[in-house]
Amino acid sequence: MTIQTDVLVVGGGATGAGTARDLALRGLDVTLVDRGGLSAGTSSRSHGLCHSGARYAESDPAGAEECIQEREVLGEIAGACVRDTGGLFVQLEGDDPDYFAAKRDACEEVGIPTRELEGDDARAEVPALSPNVERALSVPDAVIYPSRLVAANAADAREHGARIFTHAPVEEMHLEGDRIATATLGGRVDDTVEADFVVNAAGAWAGRVAAMADVDVEMQPNRGVMVSVRDDALEPATMPVLNRCREPTDGDIVVPHEDEVVLGTTSVDVDDPDEYETADWELERVREECGRMLPPVANAADVRTWWGVRPLYAPDEATRESRGISRGFFLLDHGADDVANMTSIVGGKLTTYRAMAEATADLVCERLGVDDPCVTADRRLPGADDPDRLDAFVAEFDAGGPSDADVVSTGDDIDRS
Incomplete structure (x- = not known):
């Protein structure tokens, strides 16, 4: 039977x-x-850094302010989905002191709280820091x-009437005039969806989804490696x-968990977000x-290693150099492409997912x-x-x-390496 949805x-x-959560909370019927x-595509394959915005403060003040x-x-809505660790930007011997000063000043301009520490004070907070850390x-x-x-957002959407279908790929979209009339689902669902509006939030795969509606969305998938390690000295x-x-480059982030640290990352453009080579030099560099x-x-000791694919949006061939592509997000209204009931939300960062969702839901509404x-900034996630x-949500949604x-802890050993 055809699934009817807003x-x-x-x-x-x-x-x-x-x-899905944002739209469901506004009373729409969502699938x-x-x-x-x-979360299997990119979200659960990241390094898991919740950005303060300091990484982008001097290069992208608007993006930093959003972060x-x-x-x-x-910090208010996510509870145990987030751990408040704080962060340090460390200057090593030989690093450009002017860059440090520019970042500090840019953070002040954006409104990101900072505190400067001398090297010894930084090592007092992190004893394993290099003796070459100057400040x-x-x-x-x-x-x-x-x-x-991701699972908590989906659970809240479902609590407000949304249908959540995993292992249900979109196989085809059928256009009638300037509208997507139906979408065919495969996998576990094997059914047809009739929707008043379609949101393409497929990340690095957004170009493929858009192509089903005869729309071009130029993505530049970009791989990065993460290595989780454990050592008694940490x-x-x-x-x-x-x-x-x-300046951002390979191997410049360490993200602490409870008894491991995640080392990241590299930045290598790939042609296919599903099929791409990996290289030992990335592990060594990180x-x-x-x-x-x-x-x-x-x-x-190496605990686990994984690669993720960034969903970078690169409509201009001249700017397709991975480190130079904006990490901001882009909301594409495909009415300009003669598909009146579809939008694509591309780019962005895990930290800004809620703002991306709000912008998308605003357009749909x-x-x-x-x-x-929108009420998502003020409403605590279920289970927070x-x-x-x-x-339990993670296990239920295979997230x-x-x-x-x-x-x-989902009761299963997760291995999506």
Whole structure:
């Protein structure tokens, strides 16, 4: 029997689940579908850094301001989906002191709280820090457990009437005039959906979904490696996130969990987000560079390794250099492409998923004549204060992944490496 719905959301990562939640809370009938388990594409394969915005403060002030705002919102609504660790941007001997100063000043301009520490004071907070750390800038970074975050958003959407279908890939879209009339689902559902509006939140796969509606969305998938390690010399439970205070490059982030640290990452463009080669040099580079900040990780025991694919939007061929592509998000109204009832939400960061979802839901509601405002910034996620309940959501939606596999307990061993 055909599924009738106001909005079909394609893609069950953080942005798709957040959009489904936002729309359901505004009273719309929503159907969320993903070709696999929730968060399986990119969200659960990240390094899990909840950005304060400091990483982008001097290069993208607007994006940095968005990060600090959403970081504060997540601190209020996400509970055990987020761990408030704080963060340090560390300047090593030989690093450009002017860059440190520019970042500190830019953070002040944006409104990101900072505190400057001398090297010895930084080592007092993180004893394993390199003796070559000359000074550090304390910022309000945190750690996200993406599996929990995505599953909690989906659970709240479902509590407000949304249908959540996992392992249900969109196989075809049928156009009638300037509208998507139906979408055919395969997998476990094997049915047809008739929706008044379609949201393409498929991340690195957004181009493929858009192509089903004869729309071009130019994505540049970009892989990065993460290595989780453990060593007796580390104290992850009390560590802040560590960032190298220099222009973003390979191996400049260390994200602490409870008894492991995640080292990241690299940036390599790929042609296919499903089929891509990986390279040993990435593993070596990440360990070596992160080890300059935190020496014990250079030879620490390897717990697990995974690659993720960033959903970078690159409509201009001339700007397709991965480090130079904006990490901001883009909301594409396909009315301009003669498909009146479809939008794609692309780019962005895990930290800003809720703002991305709000912008998307605003556009959908405008098109469908719905006046209800967004409430997701003020409404706590279900299970936020109960890790066991959050982990039950993760298991139910098959949302587990390598990013937080050491923290999230689903009763199964998750291995999506």
